[in-house]
Amino acid sequence: MSRFEVVRTGASAPASQPVTQKGVSHRGAEANPSAKALQDKFGAAVRRVEVIWGETVVFIDPASVHDVIRWLHDDESQRYDFLSDVTAVEYRDAEVPIEVVWHLRSLPFRRFLRVKAQIPKGQPLEIASVYDIYRSADWLERECYDMFGIRFSGHPDLRRILMWEQYKEGFPLRKDFPLRGRFSRSEQLRQALAQNPEARYSMEELSIADAFAELPEEMRARLSKGERTGE
Amino acid sequence: MGLSAPADHRTVAYAPESQEGWVATRLDFLVNWARANSLWPMPFGTACCAIEFMATAASDFDLARFGMERMSFSPRQADVLICAGRVPFKLAPIIRRIWQQMPQPKWCISMGACASTGGMFDNYAVVQGIDTIIPVDVYVPGCPPRPEGLIYGIRMLQEKVKNERAADKGTRDEMEPDPKSQLYIPPSVIDELGEPFGNSVNQTRSGL
Numbered sequence: 176m177s178r179f180e181v182v183r184t185g186a187s188a189p190a191s192q193p194v195t196q197k198g199v200s201h202r203g204a205e206a207n208p209s210a211k212a213l214q215d216k217f218g219a220a221v222r223r224v225e226v227i228w229g230e231t232v233v234f235i236d237p238a239s240v241h242d243v244i245r246w247l248h249d250d251e252s253q254r255y256d257f258l259s260d261v262t263a264v265e266y267r268d269a270e271v272p273i274e275v276v277w278h279l280r281s282l283p284f285r286r287f288l289r290v291k292a293q294i295p296k297g298q299p300l301e302i303a304s305v306y307d308i309y310r311s312a313d314w315l316e317r318e319c320y321d322m323f324g325i326r327f328s329g330h331p332d333l334r335r336i337l338m339w340e341q342y343k344e345g346f347p348l349r350k351d352f353p354l355r356g357r358f359s360r361s362e363q364l365r366q367a368l369a370q371n372p373e374a375r376y377s378m379e380e381l382s383i384a385d386a387f388a389e390l391p392e393e394m395r396a397r398l399s400k401g402e403r404t405g406e
Numbered sequence: 407m408g409l410s411a412p413a414d415h416r417t418v419a420y421a422p423e424s425q426e427g428w429v430a431t432r433l434d435f436l437v438n439w440a441r442a443n444s445l446w447p448m449p450f451g452t453a454c455c456a457i458e459f460m461a462t463a464a465s466d467f468d469l470a471r472f473g474m475e476r477m478s479f480s481p482r483q484a485d486v487l488i489c490a491g492r493v494p495f496k497l498a499p500i501i502r503r504i505w506q507q508m509p510q511p512k513w514c515i516s517m518g519a520c521a522s523t524g525g526m527f528d529n530y531a532v533v534q535g536i537d538t539i540i541p542v543d544v545y546v547p548g549c550p551p552r553p554e555g556l557i558y559g560i561r562m563l564q565e566k567v568k569n570e571r572a573a574d575k576g577t578r579d580e581m582e583p584d585p586k587s588q589l590y591i592p593p594s595v596i597d598e599l600g601e602p603f604g605n606s607v608n609q610t611r612s613g614l
Contacts, residue, residue, distance in 0.1 A: 338531075339496050347530055356530030361593025363530070364538055367495035368502065 182256060187283035199229040207231035209253055209281075209288050217243060222293075230289060237275075237292040241303035241329075244290065247279060248308050255279040255288065258305065261315035263323040265350050275302055275325060294325075304329035322348040339370045434572050441485070441511065442567040444473040445560075448484030448508065450501060453491030455518040455550040462553040472560055481507040486563065487540070490550075492520035493533045505540040510578045513567070515559055516542045519549045 185193065203226060210224045210231050220239040225232045235243050247255040260278040272293040279288045294300055304327035306312045316327040317336040324346035327333055334340055338347070343366065344357045356363055387395065447469075451459055463469045463477065478484035481504045493501055505514070516536055519525035522545045524534035536542060543566060546559035570577060584590055591599075 337496075344530065352530070354529050359593070360534055360538075361596055363495060364498065364533065365593070367498040367533075368539070370496075370499055372496075372499055 182282050184282050185285045187254065188285045193285055196229055202227060204229040207286055207288055209233075209247065209255075209286060212250075212253065213243065213247075216246065230287060232289045232291055235290055235292050237294055237302055240275075240277075240290070240292050241305060241308075244277060244279070244305050245308055247288070247290075253281060254283045255281045255286070257282055258309035258311050258315070261305075261312055261319050263319055263325055263348075265323065265348070267350060269350075270296065272296055273300065273323070273325075275319070277305070300325045301328055303327070304333075306330050322346060324349065339367070339372075341366070341370055434570070435568075437572065438568045438570055442564040445485045445513070445563070445567070446476050446478040446483060447474050448478050448481050448487045448504065449490065450487060450504065451490040452493060452497070453518075453520060453550075455490035455521070458550045458553055459488060459490045459517065459556065462556050467553040467557065469557075469560075472557075472564070474560070481505075482509060484508050485511070486513045486515060488515045488517055488556075489521040489536050490517040492525065492527050493536055493539075494531050495533055496531075498533055498539055501536065502539050506580075510580075511570075513543045513563055514540055515544045515546060515556075515563060517546045517556060517559070518551055519547065522547070525549060 206224060206226045210221075210233055213233055214221045214224070217235075217239065220236045220243065222234040222236060224234070244255075247253045257280040258277065259280055260276070262276050264274045264276060266273075272295045274291045274293050277290040279290060280286070281288070292302060294302065300323070302325060304312065304316055306316065306327070306329060312327075313330070313332070314336055316330050317333060319325055320327060320330075320333055321335040321337050335342060344363075345352055347356075358366070387398070390398070449456065449459060461467060463475065469475050474486075481487075485508075487501075487505060487508060489501065505512075514536075516522045520527060520532070521536050522542075524532050526549075528534070533539065544559045544563045546555055548555050551559075585592075
């Protein structure tokens with residue numbers, strides 16, 4: 176498949192039209208065929224497969240997450256070309272490991288697959304980034320890092336995205352994070368007002384750099400002399 | 407002159423035999439009358455209150471009746487900041503910067519429960535009332551307030567504007583919190599006072 180081939184949704188799926196599923200049982204519905212293919216291909220790295228409300232969940236060994244998702248993306252019979260979410264789940268039970276979740280969708284085959292990796296408590300929260308497979312993982316992984324503190328190794332620019340970068344209170348969606356934050360209200364406000372929202376963006380990030388050549392001559396002259404915009 | 411001011415003791419209209427009419431009035435009254443009826447709003451809409459604000463500006467409720475139809479998306483041309491919606495801590499320096507960019511005279515309406523107190527968002531991410539960042543003239547309650555509620559707040563602000571005195575310079579000072587002032591409450595005391603009202607940081611998620 177060439178890189179820019181137009182993907183027509185469901186073009187590789189069986190000819191029958193998609194139907195809305197009705198009366199799906201909580202567990203035990205038919206699994207996504209990709210789960211079987213994964214078990215054949217990766218063996219023990221696929222820890223278990225669950226089907227919940229008709230959606231297939233594949234639990235993967237954290238060490239082989241990158242290989243599995245790379246294969247799901249590249250293989251001609253899978254073609255999971257759309258990463259719709261990267262997130263994490265922490266359970267109230269302190270013994271249950273934290274799960275990192277990837278939601279994959281195959282547009283040509285009309286398939287949805289949920290991939291999970293469990294990071295046991297006590298181990299460093301670190302897992303491979305899939306940024307080199309899906310560009311959309313960029314901000315999704317940054318959000319997951321911001322809220323849960325999971326470090327995605329291989330991510331080119333892993334920093335906070337929802338909270339500001341100097342945020343010091345920790346990771347808000349973790350169960351040990353107090354609902355109202357760790358600091359007092361006045362301290363929170365003092366720190367929030369101390370952030371400088373303008374200082375964080377480079378010219379490249381504001382994509383002014385790309386448009387620089389198209390600016391009027393006199394404006395380019397002023398900007399290149401160091402005049403700041405937005406003040 | 408075509409002024410339609412109420413014929414009370416503040417205005418004296420006198421038209422002798424000549425065709426040219428003239429009016430004698432207090433300067434404060436004239437200036438405040440002009441200001442109150444041409445407040446250009448700076449809409450700072452962050453949530454569902456902004457939807458109600460849009461409804462207020464649209465034809466059914468028609469903010470143009472108050473000379474407010476011109477939304478000033480540039481703070482430098484704005485008179486009244488209408489904060490409609492919750493303000494997260496990440497936006498705190500931004501709304502403060504917008505307020506600082508607005509020229510005097512300027513006013514602020516805090517629209518809705520979230521802008522006024524944080525509302526239901528009593529959590530780590532939301533400012534508990536924009537009056538902790540900028541001075542507020544009128545608080546409009548509601549979640550969100552109906553357009554009638556916002557218009558009532560605007561009428562209250564107009565009353566406030568009409569009763570200002572140009573001689574009283576103090577009302578237009580940019581006030582920084584002054585520790586020497588008797589009105590100053592240190593942040594630690596504010597935290598202590600707020601604690602019995604559930605505004606404390608000691609609450610954790612239930613069951614933990």
